[in-house]
Amino acid sequence: MQNWINRLIAAGEFGKNPPRDLVYAAVIFGLSAVVFLGVAFPFAGIVSWVERRVWARIQSRVGPNRVGPNGSLQWLADGAKHVLKEDIIPDEADARLFKLAPYLVVLGFVLPWAVMPFSSALILAELTVVGVLMAGWASDNKWSLIGGIRSAAQIISYEIPAGMSIFPVVLITGTLSMQGIIRAQEWEPYHWFLFSNPFCFVAAIVLYISALAEGNRTPFDLPEAESELVAGFATEYSGMRYLLFFFAEWGNMFIAGALITTLYLGGWQAPGLSASPLVMNVLQLLSFNIKVLFLVFTSMWVRATLPRVRIDQMMSLCWKFFVPIAFINMIGTAVWVAIWPDGNPVAGYVMFALGVAIALLFIQRVMYYLKRSRMEMYLHPTI
């Protein structure tokens, strides 16, 4: 990257003798802006449409299908609507904090995008907590306050199992670099870290659940519980500010999926089908995206299915259940790595077979219920 910029400077693209630091900074900001605007926001928008269609098909209805082919431009229409709405700020609310809060939340979601393969996304997620608390307090609405406090407690608590579930992978590879972790895995499923030992399997599941809790997704969406708190901390918001909270939520799904894919599902590893680096890059991009999008789809599926966990049950679940399990995973992996420093491929095959068996069992159960209820299935995905 740096070489490329140096060559551009030498070729005189930036005028005569520009200050190098400024040029580096300008290029990085420009590229980041492109990534945010061109990738992160549209992704959040498209995910909102996909989510609505997935829910609708699960709930035996249709979902948005008017705006654009199969409703795929619905998110643009929603965005335009929200931007054009009247910006209501309650009289008694603290205006500065009220306006600042959504931007902090979005910052928390957007920053990991630019730095995703290079560093841990954990610390940046803390910004979300501040933003949500600020939104709840500044709204001058007791329901929002309750929502904000619940959310802060939830996010902070679930940082711990999430963080501890990353450690098994670090113990195995000895590096925190995302690229290093990905390179340590192979493209075959039984060489993923997910299946490398039973502790990693459980750690991946704990990480997924904690990621759901971090992103305020059902079954942990108590802070924005529609049926109890209207819209929780976002009750008093209207228009674009309201939408920004949800952008952050949808975008967080991708971040969480990307994290789990990188650590446990082999990242962008793809079968070496071609010698050309361009084709390989495309295959790797495809592999990464397919895995991440599958996890995002699972988040939507879980949201449509499960009810909400109550706040005290959620806290006790975190502290009494997930934290001890995460500890055990860490220690178990450490013991495993001590016994087999170069990994144990047999365990990989066995765990993979177990995983396939579980998946087959799940499919068989679904088919059993479908046959029993004699529903008319309408499987056409696009109406």
Next chain:
Amino acid sequence: MEPLRIYERLKERFGERVLETIEKKPDPFVLVDPDALIEICRYLREDPELAMDCLSNETGVDYKDHVEVVYHLFSYGHRHGAVLKIKLPREEPRVATVEGIWKSANWMEREIFDLVGVNFEGHSDLRRILMPEDWPGHPLRKDFVEPQEYHGISTVRESPIVRLESHKKKPA
């Protein structure tokens, strides 16, 4: 037990305070003295052969010259019921509350207070339940006149019925 037998037992026990047993069809009822209401209700509830453990319905009715409160009692253990009535004067109807005996009377008496205007002495929380707190009058009374406006909102509107000219009867 048949309702009439229940009323006979009441008459035996309370004598004159049970005013009369009226054998109206289809549902017979017994008229009691309002001052003896609490005693009678407590007896009905605690006597093991009557065991009326449920106040299933409490209604206030406005007759032109007096106000009545009707109690429908029921026993889940013995599967029998009884109907008690008390007559109250229209100007200042007041009677003791049976909330201490059956908790379901709480809301039902609030409704009677709200709509018919009976004052229940000893009630823990006697305030209007269906109408707004500052509504004048008691709507289910026969002489209730609807106020023309409430907090600046007019309650009078044009009648939506439009009589067509052609349907008016022509004089012969």
Next chain:
Amino acid sequence: MSDATEPTLRTEEMTLNMGPQHPSTHGVLRFVIRADGEVMREAVPDVGYLHRSIEKIAEKVGYHGFMPYTDRVDYVCAMFTNQGWGMACEKLAGIEVPRRGEYCRVISTEFNRIASHLLTVGLMGMDIGAMTPFLHALREREMINDLIEELCGARLTFNYMRIGGVAWDLPPGWREKALAYLDHLDPILEEYNALFSYNKICIQRLANVAPISAEEAINYNLVGPNLRACGVKWDVRKDMPYSAYADFEFDVPIGRGQWGTIGDSMDRYMMRIYEMKESAKILRQALTRMPDGPVLAKVVRNFRPPAGECQVRVESARGDQGWYVVSDGSGYPWRVHVRTGSFAAMGIIQKLSRGLMIADLVVLIASLDVIAPEIDR
């Protein structure tokens, strides 16, 4: 050294307002909640937003004219209110409904019971966050609505019954469609149970929330599935049989507290599922054994029952409704009063709410199956 004598943290009580516009109160209800953080000190209900003075209107429109108004007393299960009013007038005037009319009444009311319970089950799901069971329940309910629309022309406020019977006979081919629907319903109920009722999160949210003992329930005059969930085996259809219910065999499920305590929210919720199965049983028996004959007794246009008063109890989906009608011999009733199951259930919420969490209040209201128009009339 203990600080037990002095409180170290100053806490304040919050007064919150839940409603009247709120996504999960069942109708227009308002609760003034005094809460200490998440735990409530008390939730005081404030009703009356839906008061339409239906009882006073009865005194103006006469006996026949009041039938459509009874639909609006509880619009989710309107057949029961229709039947209650019809039965009260018939009892006053001594009219007997023909056998086929009684069977039609039973069929329409049992279908309405299933529809109402489907709505309750779905709403419970939505209130605790699972959106899908609500939409699946509505899908089944739409099928019932279509059936009833064929029968009487309306999907929600039916006005199907008249004093002396029902307005129209079953249309041709309707019986087969109804039986086909019942075949479809049975495995669907199993699916609901597997998807939602036996879900660990649902059980965690519902079990042990606000248990009510049997004595308390009777004292507060809880009726219907709420009372049966507390262990009291009372069903007006079985114990004081009216209409054609004496001809049918069905069970009366009661709560046994398998997932928590007897009388908790899980029991009240599961009562509805069990009752739907019993209703399906009754419907099959009624549809296969319908007698022939007229469906409406001859009743004069200006209906003047003799002076008197009566009380009639109908087992509606929300409990037993008590209709008390006073007639003075003229063509207009002197007083009409409905005591509905939801009215009694609201009375107990204030007491049960002490010590509950706000999230549990929503579960409590949904499990008691409170519908605002029934409370306010």
